[in-house]
Every structure is written in structure tokens, then in C-alpha cells.
Amino acid sequence: MDWFGAANAELARTVLQRGIAVIYVIAFVSSVLQFPALLGEHGLLPVPRYLARINRPPGPTLFRWRYSDTLLRWVAWTGAVLASAVVLGLPQRGPAWVPMLVFLALWLLYMSIVNVGQVFYGFGWEILLLEAGFLAAFLGSDQTTTPVLTLFAFRWLVFRLEFGAGLIKLRGDPAWRDLTALYYHHETQPMPNPLSWWFHHLPKPLHRVEVLGNHAAQLVVPFFLFAPQPWATAAAGVVIVTQCWLVLSGNFAWLNAITIVLAFSAVDVPALAGQAPGGPGSPAWFRAVVLAVAALMLVLSWWPLRNLFSRNQVMNGSFNRWRLANAYGAFGSITRERYEVVVEGTCGNPETGVWLEYGFRGKPGKPGRMPRQFAPYHLRLDWLMWFLALGSPGLTWFVPLLHKLLDADPATLKLLRHDPFAGRRPEWVRARVFSYRFTSWHEWRASGDWWVREPLGELVPPLSC
Known part of the structure; x- marks a missing residue:
């Protein structure tokens, strides 16, 4: 050579x-x-x-x-x-x-x-x-x-x-x-x-x-x-x-x-x-x-x-329009507690009606559902939902998401794992914040659940068309 x-x-x-x-x-x-x-x-x-x-x-x-x-x-x-x-x-x-x-x-x-x-x-x-x-x-x-x-x-x-x-x-x-x-x-x-x-x-x-x-x-x-x-x-x-x-x-x-x-x-x-x-x-x-x-x-x-070597090191950024010679990095900070945004809808009165939960493909939802393997496929909506729960600004896309659910938009529903209304339009939707943690060994053996979750409050109050 x-x-x-x-x-x-x-x-x-x-x-x-x-x-x-x-x-x-x-x-x-x-x-x-x-x-x-x-x-x-x-x-x-x-x-x-x-x-x-x-x-x-x-x-x-x-x-x-x-x-x-x-x-x-x-x-x-x-x-x-x-x-x-x-x-x-x-x-x-x-x-x-x-x-x-x-x-x-x-x-x-x-x-x-x-x-x-x-x-x-x-x-x-x-x-x-x-x-x-x-x-x-x-x-x-x-x-x-x-x-x-x-x-x-x-x-x-x-x-x-x-x-x-x-x-x-x-x-x-x-x-x-x-x-x-x-x-x-x-x-x-x-x-x-x-x-x-x-x-x-x-x-x-x-x-x-x-x-x-x-x-x-x-x-x-x-x-x-x-x-x-x-x-x-x-x-x-x-x-x-x-x-x-x-x-x-x-x-x-x-x-x-x-x-x-x-x-x-x-x-x-x-x-x-x-x-x-x-x-x-x-x-x-x-x-x-x-x-x-x-x-x-x-x-x-x-x-x-x-x-x-900068004290203000940039993580995952480009320095030119051609996306070459970029800066990379991951997990510069670690969250100590897990929060999740749970989206729900109801066909009844928002005060007395039964609220049903929308299921996402990758992010945690109901406590009994085992986490799934999706990588190397990228579930973009699920990742943005994680950032939203951390307090990242998301109203520019999240409120439109809620309106799409109110309209039972077929393209949007295909991004989800489960539509509790089977393609029908709900009367109201809302978004609540929960704390999540993994179950302990004892809790897992007793219930079969992977998560324990507790409601913390509303992110978006009941919303209608």
C-alpha cells in the first residue's frame, strides 16, 4: 500500500x-x-x-x-x-x-x-x-x-x-x-x-x-x-x-x-x-x-x-449550515425524578365524566405495561413528550396535538399506540402530570406492575372544540 x-x-x-x-x-x-x-x-x-x-x-x-x-x-x-x-x-x-x-x-x-x-x-x-x-x-x-x-x-x-x-x-x-x-x-x-x-x-x-x-x-x-x-x-x-x-x-x-x-x-x-x-x-x-x-x-x-475545551461547551450543535464537524454530547444532566404527561379524553361532562387515557407507543403510560424496545427506530413524538414533562416549552406543538385528538385526526392517531375512543371524537381532552418510579422487587412480585405513579396536577385543563 x-x-x-x-x-x-x-x-x-x-x-x-x-x-x-x-x-x-x-x-x-x-x-x-x-x-x-x-x-x-x-x-x-x-x-x-x-x-x-x-x-x-x-x-x-x-x-x-x-x-x-x-x-x-x-x-x-x-x-x-x-x-x-x-x-x-x-x-x-x-x-x-x-x-x-x-x-x-x-x-x-x-x-x-x-x-x-x-x-x-x-x-x-x-x-x-x-x-x-x-x-x-x-x-x-x-x-x-x-x-x-x-x-x-x-x-x-x-x-x-x-x-x-x-x-x-x-x-x-x-x-x-x-x-x-x-x-x-x-x-x-x-x-x-x-x-x-x-x-x-x-x-x-x-x-x-x-x-x-x-x-x-x-x-x-x-x-x-x-x-x-x-x-x-x-x-x-x-x-x-x-x-x-x-x-x-x-x-x-x-x-x-x-x-x-x-x-x-x-x-x-x-x-x-x-x-x-x-x-x-x-x-x-x-x-x-x-x-x-x-x-x-x-x-x-x-x-x-x-x-x-470551552467552559460553555455546546452539546449537539452545528457550526455551519452544512452540518459538518459538529459538536456532540449526551446527558449533561441527570434528572432525579421522573415526570410524565398523561393525555386523557372524555365523552361526558368534564367534571363527572369518565376520563380515558391515550396510549403512546414508547413512553411510559399505564403502570402494568412493560417498557418496549424501539431503537434504532426513533419515536419523535414520544421523545418530545419526555421533554415536555421536564418543563421544556411545548405549547407550540402540544396544544395543536390536543386539538388533533379532539378532531380524532387519523394521521395523528396513527402516531399513538392506543386510541380509547376507537376513532370517535371525544368531547373534552386534558393533560395531567404524574410522577413515575419503577416498582421495587416486592411491588413487582405482588402486582406485576413495572411503574408506580402518582398524580401531581394538570398541565392543560379540560379543553373542548
Whole structure:
């Protein structure tokens, strides 16, 4: 191999290209299924109204001059088909410009959606997927070597993702510093999964060991991603194992899955690579493009690098309109108590009628319902309901949600797990706040319930048409 191509990198390239493409399929299908009801022409936060209100979107979008639900579906389905082709390995069989154009198309198509997605697309894993898709465009094809510079750009992305998350924890909440964060996290995280109850009830000394392990994995191990082999592969292995632990304990959309995929940029496994000595070459134009992109990322990296060492560290933010070289982080603060907003409706008098509860797909509801596994799929409404319970401003979308329920809007009801009125219109709806906690071992054996909840008051009093 010359300086440009990485030896034994075929496995890394395959996992990166196909793994990122799988996440794009999930993201685009999620948009087809959820975007129109949340942000479409008749959604909770309609894109046409948003575009008319602002001077310009936060970044490039195909919807800048015209939005329709039909166009959104065309964009999303096109992206899903292109990403599926990469999962099958079809573009990779051609010259390097074929997968390059496909990944750039995925990047631009999904950026078009994110940049009009407002609060429903304001999550860190959205911009993480965009940056990963852009970098994947410069991994080459089966006819070229895998560029070393592109692999190091991926490792720099993993470093920012992990090290940034580690720093924001230490700076943000004393629970991470005194090692008590996991006394609360599994119970109060946005969307527990079937194993979260069991993780919560692990012995507290083990929770403290988990926090120490997290600090080591996020604050020490990322530096070894740039070390010679086999140290870089070992560091990637630690990242992968810790992310798998998070997959087992909670629902964080595709954050953990894509981090696992990105960590393979540091994996060197000659026995599995299947790459002949010397490998294929790379055309001069491809080398020039990779060098130019590497120079671009080097310049853009100044802003996230400065952010890492800033006292006012930004978590999950972009420094440019193209969503490249972003800042990342998660759980800079840990909530000690869990609050949930419960939405109810009635067909009778609001004072004496029977109130029936709407069921959401992922967020906790009735105490006897076991938490479900949804990740890497992203339930956007359920996540916003968690933020709403924490006091995050949500009236811009939550009051419209209540009005949609009063109208028994079919598109909105499809976002829910259970409509207690079976498609009929309720006379009144309301929103109440409850405190939630996991049941103890004794309570669980006695009742079979996973949660104990207590009413705290009303968020929105009875509302009618």
C-alpha cells in the first residue's frame, strides 16, 4: 500500500458504508411514517408556516421554495431506495464516483428534511447521521483502496462524539462526578426499554463501577483511536462494547447503533479483511477529492475543537449550515425524578365524566405495561413528550396535538399506540402530570406492575372544540 490507501481496511469500509446506509433507511422510513402528521401541511408544526415565518432555514433544503407532503414522501422514499442499494452493495461495485454520488445524495436529501424538521428533528443523532453520510461518500468503492484520510476523519468523528459526551457529563452534573448518576438514569431516561427495570435494580456499588467505566470509555479510550494497531482496534472494541451495553439498557434511537458502526473505522482485522496484498489502486481524481475533503474537515474542525475545551461547551450543535464537524454530547444532566404527561379524553361532562387515557407507543403510560424496545427506530413524538414533562416549552406543538385528538385526526392517531375512543371524537381532552418510579422487587412480585405513579396536577385543563 502507498500512503493513500489503508491496508486491511476492507472490513472497516464495508461496515461503514452498509451500516450507515442501514441507519439512513431507518431515518427515511421514519420520516415517511411520522413527518406528515408532525410537520406536514396539516401537521402540528406545518413546514409551510415555518418557512413563511423565518428568513431562511438553518441549512440547505429542497423545500425552501415549495413544500408538500407528496414531495416529502418522494424525497424520503428516494433516500430509502438509494440507501437500500448501498446495503445490498450495488453502488460499491462500480467506480468510486458511484457510491460517492449516492452518499452525497443521501446527505443532501436527509439534510433537506432535518433543516425543516424544527424541534422534532433537533436531536444530536440527526446531525451525526448527516456528518457520517458525508464522510462515507469518500470511502471509495470495490475498485479503489480505502483512503487513510477518510478513516481518520471517521475516527475524529468518534472522538468528538465520545470525548464530548464525557466532558459534558463531568461539567454538567455532580452525579457524574460523585458516581451516583446511574442511581437515577435507568429510571428517568427518556424511553426505558424492557431491561431498564432490571438495570435500575442492580446493586448501587455496581452502578458506581459502571459510571467509572463510562468515564474511562469516553475520556481516556478515544485517544487510543489514533494509536498504532492493535491499540486502535482495542479502543474501538471498548467503544463498541460500551455502546452495546447502552443498547441493552435503553432506547436512544440510532445513536448507539451508528456509534458502533463508526467505531469500525479503527478496526484492523487482517484475517477477515479479504484484501489481496497491495489491493486495487485509486485514480488521481479520487485522491485529489479526498485530499480536498480532508483539508475542508481540518479547517472546519477548529470550531468543535475549541468547543470541547470551552467552559460553555455546546452539546449537539452545528457550526455551519452544512452540518459538518459538529459538536456532540449526551446527558449533561441527570434528572432525579421522573415526570410524565398523561393525555386523557372524555365523552361526558368534564367534571363527572369518565376520563380515558391515550396510549403512546414508547413512553411510559399505564403502570402494568412493560417498557418496549424501539431503537434504532426513533419515536419523535414520544421523545418530545419526555421533554415536555421536564418543563421544556411545548405549547407550540402540544396544544395543536390536543386539538388533533379532539378532531380524532387519523394521521395523528396513527402516531399513538392506543386510541380509547376507537376513532370517535371525544368531547373534552386534558393533560395531567404524574410522577413515575419503577416498582421495587416486592411491588413487582405482588402486582406485576413495572411503574408506580402518582398524580401531581394538570398541565392543560379540560379543553373542548
